[in-house]
Amino acid sequence: MNDRPAPRIPSMLNAMTCRRLPGGCDDCDAYQEMSRCADGLYVLTVHHDPTCPYLNGRTA
Numbered sequence: 001m002n003d004r005p006a007p008r009i010p011s012m013l014n015a016m017t018c019r020r021l022p023g024g025c026d027d028c029d030a031y032q033e034m035s036r037c038a039d040g041l042y043v044l045t046v047h048h049d050p051t052c053p054y055l056n057g058r059t060a
């Protein structure tokens with residue numbers, strides 16, 4: 001019989017760690033970066049462009 005292990009979501013997150021994902025801000029060419037802080041804990045950070053109007057306190 002098939003005895004395959006169930007898909008593990010943490011493995012998928014591991015694959016995304018330290019990768020830059022485009023998007024995250026409508027006002028600039030931002031990217032998002034997944035960081036692993038601890039086992040099973042991931043943080044997604046948005047990096048804005050230095051010229052981003054959102055960063056400069058102006059919201060459209």
Ligand SMILES: [Zn+2]
Pocket residue numbers: 025026027028029030048049052053054055
């Ligand atoms: Zn931005």
